[in-house]
Amino acid sequence: MVHLGAEQIEVDGFVPPKYRTGESSPFTTSKIALFKKLIRLRRKGMAYGGTDLGRVLDARPLSSDFA
Structure with a gap:
């Protein structure tokens, strides 16, 4: 999933739920x-x-x- 414009992206590419801009995901942690x-x-x-x-x-x- 791509979260364009996300304010926070971890080094492994994981975007925490609070900062997601695209589709939802069942994962809350990397x-x-x-x-x-x-x-x-x-x-x-x-x-x-x-x-x-x-x-x-x-x-x-x-x-x-x-x-």
Whole structure:
């Protein structure tokens, strides 16, 4: 969903309900922290920060330099 003109957008792109300008959403908080926890459990302690998924979850840009 796009919320053009939203006054507050978190680093992961989540717009809190108070600042939404477009369609409504069932989410009241960002689910990125929950997804990171799930990935940590799935990876069984192995680091994933250097992977494409890790970069996306940390809101870092993807680049062909990392290939």
